Amino acid sequence: MSSRQGGKAKPLKAPKRKTTELDEEDVAFKAKLKEEQAKLKELQQKAAGKGPLLGGGIKKSGKK
Template sequence: MSGRQGGKLKPLKAPKKGPAAELDDDDKAALERRKADALEMKAAKEKAAKGGPPGGGIKKSSGKK
């Protein structure tokens, strides 16, 4: 006989959360730097999405003159 014979499996228990970790000055500075970088990247992506050729790119002609 096997150990488990069908049926719904129980979900794994999540580890208990311990007390909040104390952040020192270096950790705080790193978090602020990451947040600033993320904001800059978001702004750059928005600016790039707005851009593009003003005429809509190369237009395909029908070949008739």
């Protein structure tokens, strides 16, 4: 290990990211995903104060 000089080793460089060209289909798909996420977020905010949606009803005990 005498060949290595003292001090910190240089960090490895990350490979450059390739710029991807987006087709019209890709742009439309991403826009659709954004709309769906916005709708989902809106529904979650509306349902936040109403309590649990599932798990309600009559609870049965294990005894007979």
